[in-house]
Amino acid sequence: MPRPVSPVHARPGAGLFVSLEGIDGSGKSTQAGRLAQALVAAGHDVIQTREPGGSPGAEDIRRLLVSGAPDRWSAETEILLFTAARRDHLEKTILPGLARGAVVITDRFADSTRVYQGCARADLRQTVDALHDRLIGRDPDLTLIIDMDPHTALTRGLARQSGEDRFEERGLAFQTALRDGFLALARANPQRCRVIDGMRAEAAVAADILAAITPFLPQGSPA
Numbered sequence: 001m002p003r004p005v006s007p008v009h010a011r012p013g014a015g016l017f018v019s020l021e022g023i024d025g026s027g028k029s030t031q032a033g034r035l036a037q038a039l040v041a042a043g044h045d046v047i048q049t050r051e052p053g054g055s056p057g058a059e060d061i062r063r064l065l066v067s068g069a070p071d072r073w074s075a076e077t078e079i080l081l082f083t084a085a086r087r088d089h090l091e092k093t094i095l096p097g098l099a100r101g102a103v104v105i106t107d108r109f110a111d112s113t114r115v116y117q118g119c120a121r122a123d124l125r126q127t128v129d130a131l132h133d134r135l136i137g138r139d140p141d142l143t144l145i146i147d148m149d150p151h152t153a154l155t156r157g158l159a160r161q162s163g164e165d166r167f168e169e170r171g172l173a174f175q176t177a178l179r180d181g182f183l184a185l186a187r188a189n190p191q192r193c194r195v196i197d198g199m200r201a202e203a204a205v206a207a208d209i210l211a212a213i214t215p216f217l218p219q220g221s222p223a
C-alpha cells in the first residue's frame with residue numbers, strides 16, 4: 001500500500017510539479033493534455049510541458065536526441081544531452097512556473113532517464129544519479145506512472161507515426177523491461193509516485209489521474 005501523500009499545500013505559493021511517466025505509447029501526452037485542460041477549466045494556473053524539451057534551448061537539444069539513427073549517440077553522450085536539456089527546462093520553464101504558483105505538468109522527466117538508462121546501460125545508473133544530484137537536484141512533487149501492456153502500447157505508438165521514432169523502434173522486450181523499471185521505481189518512491197492503469201478508455205484513465213492529483217492541489221482548489 002502507498003504511504004499517505006505529503007500535502008504540497010504545506011508549501012503555500014510553491015506551485016505543484018507533476019510528471020507523467022510510462023513506456024512508449026502508454027498515453028502520457030494524451031493524458032497530459034487532458035489533465036491540463038481539466039485543471040485550467042477548474043481555474044488553476046497551469047503550465048504544460050514535456051521532455052526532452054520544454055524550453056526553446058531544450059527543444060533544440062530534443063531535435064538532436066529524437067531524430068537520426070538509433071546509434072547516433074553513445075549512451076554517455078545521450079545522458080549528457082538529456083541532462084543539458086533538463087537543466088535548461090528546469091531553469092527556463094519549470095522553476096519560474098513553480099515560483100509563480102502554477103501547476104507544472106511535464107510529459108516525462110528524470111524518471112524516464114533513470115528507467116531507460118537503467119534498462120539500456122545499467123552500468124551508467126550511478127552516473128545518471130550523480131548528474132541528477134549535481135545539476136538537476138529536483139524531482140516532481142507527484143509522478144503519475146501510466147502502466148500498460150507493452151504490446152498494446154507499442155501498437156498504439158507505432159500507429160501514430162510521429163516521425164520522432166528514434167526511441168520507438170526498440171521492440172517488445174525492451175518495452176517490457178521499461179515497464180518493470182517504472183514499476184520498480186514506483187515501489188521505491190511511494191511518496192511521490194502513483195501507478196495508473198493505462199489499459200482503459202482515455203476518460204477512465206483521466207479520471208484516475210485527476211483523483212490522484214487532487215490531494216496535492218492547493219487546499220480549497222477545485223479539481
Ligand SMILES: Nc1ncnc2c1ncn2[C@@H]1O[C@H](COP(=O)(O)OP(=O)(O)OP(=O)(O)O)[C@@H](O)[C@H]1O
Nearest residue numbers: 023024025026027028029030156157160200201202
Ligand atoms: N486510453 C487510450 N486508449 C486507446 N488509445 C489511446 C489511449 N490513450 C492514448 N491513446 C492513443 O495511443 C497513441 C499513443 O498515445 P500518446 O501519444 O498519448 O502516448 P505517449 O505515452 O505520449 O507516447 P510516447 O512515449 O511515444 O510519447 C495515440 O495515438 C493516442 O491517441
Ligand SMILES: [Mg+2]
Nearest residue numbers: 028029030107
Ligand atoms: Mg508522448
